[in-house]
Amino acid sequence: MKTKVPLKKGTTERAGKTMGPVKNLEYHLHPEWWKRIFNATYLKTDADVVEDENITRSEINLFHELLDIREGNSLLDLACGQGRHLLELSQRGNYQLFGLDRSRYLTQRAKSIARKKGVAINFKEGDARKLPYANDSFDFVTILGNSFGYFETAEDDVKILREVFRVLKPGGRLLMDVADGSFLRENYTPRSWEWIDKKHFVCRERSLATDNERLISREVVTNTEKGVIVDQFYAERLYTREILADLTGKVGFKDLAFHGNLEVASLRNQDLGMMANRFILTATAKKEWSPKRKKKDIKNVVVLMGDPGLKDVIKPYAVFDTDDFETIEKLKVGLSKLGNYKFSYLNNHSSLIADLQKIRDKTDLVFNLCDEGFGNDAKKELHIPALLEMMHLPYTGSNPQTLAYCYDKSLIRGIATEIGVPVANAFVITAEDNLFELNIPFPVIAKPNFGDSSFGITQKNVANTIEELADAILRIREQFGYDKPILVEEFLTGAEVSVGIIGNPDNYTVLPIIEEDYSELPEGLPKICGYEAKWLTDSPYMQTLRSIRASLPVALEQELINHSLKLFQRLDCKDYCRFDWRLNSQDEPKMLEVNPNPGWCWDGHLAKMSSIGGMDYTQMLEAILNAADTRYHPINEPQLS
Template identity: 65%
Template sequence: MKAVQAKKQTNRNGTGFRGPVDNPEAFLRPDWWRKIFNAMYLKTDADVVEDQKITATEVSLFTEITKISANDAVLDMACGQGRHLIELARRGYKNLNGIDRSRYLIQRGRNISRKEQLPVTFREGDVRKLPYQTDSFDLVTILGNSFGYFESTDDDARIIKEVFRCLKPNGQFLIDVSDGEYIRNHFAPRSWEWIDSKHFVCRERTLASDNERLISREVITHTDKGVIVDQFYAERLYTRESLRNLLDSVGFSDITFHMEISPDSQRNQDLGMMERRLIVTARAKKEWTPRKDRKKTANIVVVMGDPKRSDIIKPDAVFDDDDLETINQLKTALSSLDDYKITYLNNHHTLIDDLAKIKGKTDMVLNLCDEGFNNEATKELHVPALLEMLEIPYTGSGPQCLAFCYDKSLIRGIASEVGVPVARAFFIKPGDNLFEMNIAFPVIAKPNFGDSSFGITSKSVAYSIEELDDAILMIREKFGYAKPILVEEFLTGPEISLGIIGNPPEQYQILPIIEESYEDLPEGLPKICGYEAKWLVDSPYFKALKSVPANLPRETEQVIITCSLRLFERLECRDYCRFDWRLDEHGNPCLLEANPNPGWCWDGHLAKMAALDGISYPMMLDKIINSAIIRVNGMH
């Protein structure tokens, strides 16, 4: 088929869109579903997917049909923002899981369930390959016409096979899907409607060349900005017969077609594919699948810094009582985990030989050596590099990621490249006595290389050129730092930290975002969480600062989550990571640092975030280890 090319036009604001299109199928991307389900989707379809009354009515119907109990394990595939799961949780159902490919919708669902303290677990992932064990669920659902998006029917069959695999013997499958026969004969070729006082949407529809899919074009216009979205999507038109054949071919039994439903939209305009939907149930009559039991006890070797060697990051360059207490807290927490046999390696004089001896004898190295080999921060990447050469699996990020994140200026460039906002800054090389001030005061000077806030104190914040000279001199002389210095604009909004445990896109957890509270800090001191707050017990920062749950607008929180996940994947972080942000005076977030090997201590930021989510310190460590095991072994 020859594709018909339409001339691309530009509206008065420069937004690209197409004029008349003779053949919408020519503009349809096979993976259209990757980008369409976002905030604008919630706006255009809000009359259905954001109407709690419609959702409550549907949940009442579905629970009556399936007769599920409060403790049944439920999986909602292509769950979107989890509206059905959240309604179930509000009604007292407890074992609820959702998976969807849209990062935006998954985070929306997580935020709602977290704020309401609802027992819903969300995962971002591909429903063609579910990250769940075989025979896990009493009920699997695909609701809201979330089926038939893929170009090939083979992909649809893979989804149904995954449903069958994950259901327990005699488990139920419930699907709510458009009545393809009705839609094929009654779809509206063109429609338009106002979706609020500023936006209206125009839709064009036509059948695909094979007569099996409905191709839709959606043009969304803003009264002030003009055309803001011009997108194409398609959905397969399943009839009763074709859907029954698909379910039967996979092995489902008791295939039952219930009533047809149509949502009671308050806009009462274009319902599209949601206009008439079939409610179908089926059962997975099968035997329990023999399981390959995971070893009850995994051998875990913990690699740490060497307490007998000096460490220039620490105030007196030695491990003090607080450091030793931190190690004891770690050992106590790990000893409480029944699934692991734990041993420790912290003698760096023999570390290379010790690691070589455990090759093939350990299941995983828990790499907590954030001090670096021989307690040298520049050699933090050497430990994972050595483990890789020895082919020993380990937790945490690889050497390349650690090398990237050690360089603050480099991270700024990578962040900007992938659309992550950063503060304005400039770079001072060693030996530079003259530099051009291209940003306004106040500014903050910090070592370009380093972590643990090394070299960053209250004196690092400068309000004049003289204070900046003093800050640079302090970093050079007091901290003995002779490498490049980064000077950034000093942001005055809240200082934010976000933690991730797991491995996007399929299995990860966003921990509750925290911010630093400076309300007890004496007047006149700059509001920073620097070296003094982390290491100097007698400083006003150490005594005054505390971490509290962040109070952010939903849009700001979403930007921070989305950008952090984008960087996690771009930098190839693994298993856990922390991203530090700060808001400017207008509330706009800017990335400060990426920490792929963040502090693991019992009272650190990661543990504080985990605690807000009901995750104890031992549980947090267990989640990190388990994330690495799943990643290395490719387990569901």
């Protein structure tokens, strides 16, 4: 059982359990330990090296000289962590810098630091055994800080080297700094402990694996006030110069050279473990340029949209109006700028099935922008991707199951809670419930449990008394039906923010977080971004609300992103999604809604996030199309000559 312990704003630390003495460290080692260990605790335990700017600066001085990096060169740092080497390198010249790491926590931290420093570095979360980059992309690839040898088998390490060879340009160079396996096999410390700051200490145990090829380590990290935080096991393969030279040579690298050993001058200078003594290897990718791909054929994309000839109850007058047609026109203008695609449009739902059958064999991708739902019925939004799947047509956006989940606010709350994502306090009222028997903390907001586009959510839904809540529930029932459930949620008073993601796991972009600015809203109106802000032009909400870049502490921003990515994966979202959050009075984030296939219009939240991030409307649309195209046709699949 783990107990949550409050810390400073935007951070949490959990007290945990320890197993006590164990006889065999290897027995407790998880085969994919590397998925779990590289987090905030890692930055504490290894801070004497990985957070020391002087050490990083010294290492980059050496690596920069060994590689002779020139202006305009491209470099990929594998297992880049929080990006310390790339951030330092960015100060040395005008380079094209890329970083990839398996740890979501560390890559998000790297992105945040780079953005705050105003540095252009492309950080990605991904698996080094299957790199999301095209052949012949980089002048240099580095694997630094002993970030090699984590897997159970050496064959996985060979996969990394093969991928490095593939993405290097002909004549491109690899640089690795790796723990000296010969030294560690004879000189590792079986047991140690050290203070890592005034409140934390770590105890370590180490032993050789049964095959004598890996060093198994155990770390028990303890907070002096809260007890054990984590009891974790990890392992690293002990590579000698001879073995690593043999592996790189078999992959195809030439001109292998070793450049002495790297010893770290840590200020703490207690237990350096695997970082204590590392050797440096450089090698060259002697190969021919990969055969060029045949010129891309222009892809035929069918854009599916709502039906302007049908009633749409979500719109103010239940019909497509001038603003809707202007929005569609701006979409078409934006898409017309994409030279790799040819677009056609379908919006007649009465003939949709027949129309799709006619063009099925000529369609490369369907751009599913029918967020109105089949027949402009929001409950039937999932029918569109279901139809496309039955017709075996590839399409953008989330699948029917994901759309069904996210239409049900209460269900999403349950899923979020299950995976540790915080939600606002709330309860569901059904037709049988007697409101006056319920213990309700005020203020609250009543919402239709099923719904989209803030339909049914206005300033009148915010209640400060039992009478106001009863009125709000009555209005919702009259609008949506007495048999429909209603979600009553605590009304949070902190910042209202949204996190946008374009892409898919291992190849995604988190857009800048935006916040709703209520500073110009007239006094006395509740601060909500509901139906009035999105649809009613004469409303003070639409006239005064603005979406601005959120100004959040780094730790809070990372927490929001991490939670959003957990939901993205758990709900199996595809290509793009928006997550709406609100902070409580203690600035703790609470998830409000998940919006798969969020609004695509030129002035919507996703477009605003994209614009803040330097991506115009056309580029945003292209990014969604590319995300779907890459999902169906991964960019690192074998290339045909």
